[in-house]
Amino acid sequence: MNAPGPAAAADDASAATASARAAQAERAGPDAVHVARAALTRLTEPGDEAVGRWLRELGPVALWRALVGECAPPPGASPRRLAGCALRADRLDPAADLAAVEALGGRFICPGDPEWPSQLDDLGDARPIGLWARGRASLRTWALRSVAVVGARACTEYGTHIAATLGSGLAERGWVVTSGAAYGVDGAAHRGALGADGATIAVLASGVNIPYPRGHAELIDRVAEQGVVVAELPPDSHPTRSRFVLRNRVIAALTRGTVVVEAQYRSGSLVTARWAQRLGRCVMGVPGPVTSGLSEGVHELLRGEGVLISDADEVVELIGAMGDLAPARRGPVVGRDLLAPAAGRVLDALPARGTADTRALARSAGMSHDETLTKLYELLSLGFVERARDRWELTRAERRTGSSRRGGS
Known part of the structure; x- marks a missing residue:
């Protein structure tokens, strides 16, 4: 039988070193899970569902040992995947990784830890x-x-x-x-x-x-x-x-x-x-x-x-929680939005330009003469209209507001 070549010997040495670290982790007690999971983050890529399934079936320590050749490979693991893990095995030093993150003031959080989301x-x-x-x-x-x-x-x-x-x-x-x-x-x-x-x-x-x-x-x-x-x-x-x-x-x-x-x-x-x-x-x-x-x-x-x-x-x-409602959305509120319906009808009856008498305004608003007159004096006190002898007209400010509202959509 021929002696193994240098490359094969190096691979065997790497596998032996990784296996020794896995065995040491298994004997370490509760921290063994953290050490094994830390090792697996370097051995495998994130989001690999096959690795997730093996983790669920074998546990982290047994999976680590299986992937570095310490024991039988995980069920369904391809030779290509195992070869890739073997190449990464020589760089495995989970204790050093854990020490490195601790030196940064950090930590390694695993499923089952109190801090795990x-x-x-x-x-x-x-x-x-x-x-x-x-x-x-x-x-x-x-x-x-x-x-x-x-x-x-x-x-x-x-x-x-x-x-x-x-x-x-x-x-x-x-x-x-x-x-x-x-x-x-x-x-x-x-x-x-x-x-x-x-x-x-x-x-x-x-x-x-x-x-x-x-x-x-x-x-x-x-x-x-x-x-x-x-x-x-x-x-x-x-x-x-x-x-x-x-x-x-x-x-x-x-x-x-x-x-x-x-x-x-x-x-x-x-x-x-x-x-x-x-x-x-x-x-x-x-x-x-x-x-x-x-x-x-x-x-x-x-x-x-x-x-x-x-x-x-x-x-x-x-x-958010029930009741975390966004504020109601609406356009800017103008004065005429706050008027009672009857006063609003009288204001709408006034022409945009020029004047009108009380009788014409009452007819346009569909109200009696006396009620229309009452609403006109109410609008006068609020600054919406002006009296010109026995006729009525919009104030200059209300004409500007009204024209902008009529011109909008």
């Missing part, structure tokens, strides 16, 4: 293996009153303004603003909440110590100081296109509802909205110009199950 369990086998977090606030408590504000990276000034206004408005009403810390709408929403001294959660597609985009390093640090930064990936992990897409399911599940502000047809924020719909969360959209490509995705959402909103009050009305 139970609404993430709605994802089923696609739920996160665990969440790496920076920030002092309780993720579970904040997620109970959280709303996602997402949208285009290359948004317009309108989108930036709306996202920031929503962020500050929701924060002022005691809601936690959750987003992905990206350029555009995400960043504006976070800044709006921070500017109102409010609560905000950033869900990253990288490790919590790898700010992405780089231009938002300061913003992400501010979120960590004033709110919470979370990620599925262990420290030092970098984002990929697929990780951004998978990150969106966490944003949708973590929150009570999702608001989309500007999105093209292929926008990643629509992935968040679809996940929210699938999970039974409220999905909302802010309309924009029908000529804007950046609003096409939002308008398509609104043609389906999405609900049109224009401000934070309307968001709270949809996702």
